Amino acid sequence: QLFFSYFKDLVGQEVTVELKNDLAIRGTLHSVDQYLNIKLENTRVVDQDKFPHMLSVRNCFIRGSVVRYVQLPPDGVDVDLLHDAARREARGA
Amino acid sequence: MPTKCSMKLLLNYLCNLFRSFNCSMATTTGLESLVDQIISVITNDGRNIVGVLKGFDQATNIILDESHERVFSTKEGVQQHVLGLYIIRGDNIGVIGELDEELDASLDFSKLRAHPLKPVVH
Numbered sequence: 366q367l368f369f370s371y372f373k374d375l376v377g378q379e380v381t382v383e384l385k386n387d388l389a390i391r392g393t394l395h396s397v398d399q400y401l402n403i404k405l406e407n408t409r410v411v412d413q414d415k416f417p418h419m420l421s422v423r424n425c426f427i428r429g430s431v432v433r434y435v436q437l438p439p440d441g442v443d444v445d446l447l448h449d450a451a452r453r454e455a456r457g458a
Numbered sequence: 459m460p461t462k463c464s465m466k467l468l469l470n471y472l473c474n475l476f477r478s479f480n481c482s483m484a485t486t487t488g489l490e491s492l493v494d495q496i497i498s499v500i501t502n503d504g505r506n507i508v509g510v511l512k513g514f515d516q517a518t519n520i521i522l523d524e525s526h527e528r529v530f531s532t533k534e535g536v537q538q539h540v541l542g543l544y545i546i547r548g549d550n551i552g553v554i555g556e557l558d559e560e561l562d563a564s565l566d567f568s569k570l571r572a573h574p575l576k577p578v579v580h
Contacts, residue, residue: 384552385578386504402518408555417572418506418530421562422498422555426489428518431502431552431578 367454371447372397372435381411381436382427388416390425401429489514492556497522499546500553504575506530508557509544518548528567530574536567552578 372394381391382403389412392405406424410416419425492511499507499522509525522544529537 385580386500386502386552386576388500388553388575390553415572416575417570418500418528418575419498419553419555420565421558423558423561425553425555426492427553428548428551430580 367450368401369397369399371450372401372403375437375441378438378441380405380438382432383434383436384427384431385433386431388419390419390427392425395424398429401432403427403429403432403435489518489520489554492554496557496559496562498553498555498557499551500555500575501546502550502552502578504577506575507541507544507546509541511554515548518551518554520546520548520551520554522546530570530572532571532573536570538567 376394376396378394379391380394381389382405383389388410390405390408391411392408395404395406397403404424404426408419408423408425410419413420489511493513495511496508497511499509499520501507506528507522507525508528509522511520512523513521523542525541525544527539527541529539531537
């Protein structure tokens with residue numbers, strides 16, 4: 366639930382989602398759900414020549430289970446706040 | 459005194475309304491907006507299937523009409539295998555993309571060369 370809330374606050378930011386099949390998609394975070402499925406707008410694939418499969422796709426829904434990484438803007442994260450929240454969650458669990 | 463209370467209530471009401479509106483925007487990633495649209499699905503085994511989204515559920519199982527598979531290879535241009543009406547199980551789905559028909563029409567598939575997508579490795 367922590368990361369769900371965290372992503373909700375990131376809506377509107379530009380992120381790059383790297384998937385477990387090595388595909389990397391850049392776009393604006395439109396929405397997220399409890400499974401951490403991600404909806405991106407204005408998408409473009411990072412290496413368009415290597416992955417022309419999504420050339421005509423501008424908005425996409427990415428299933429949470431295929432995400433390997435979500436790359437965030439460095440100033441989009443309040444590291445201390447996140448660190449605190451994670452510590453609290455770990456203690457609670 | 460009564461006006462202060464009612465102001466507080468009004469403020470509370472407005473805050474809740476705003477919060478619920480905000481929440482619904484950020485938290486329900488429904489595929490509802492994509493129903494009856496042409497979508498491009500990338501499955502876990504690296505296949506790319508294009509079709510019209512007819513239905514979906516919470517497990518992200520989907521029903522795709524008029525579907526065809528686009529096979530990319532490094533040797534020949536893109537091949538399209540017609541499939542018809544398909545149900546794709548949610549476990550096997552990676553990405554569902556909203557296909558922009560204009561952009562898609564402008565692509566020359568016979569010239570496209572690419573390695574097929576890799577399967578998803580957990």
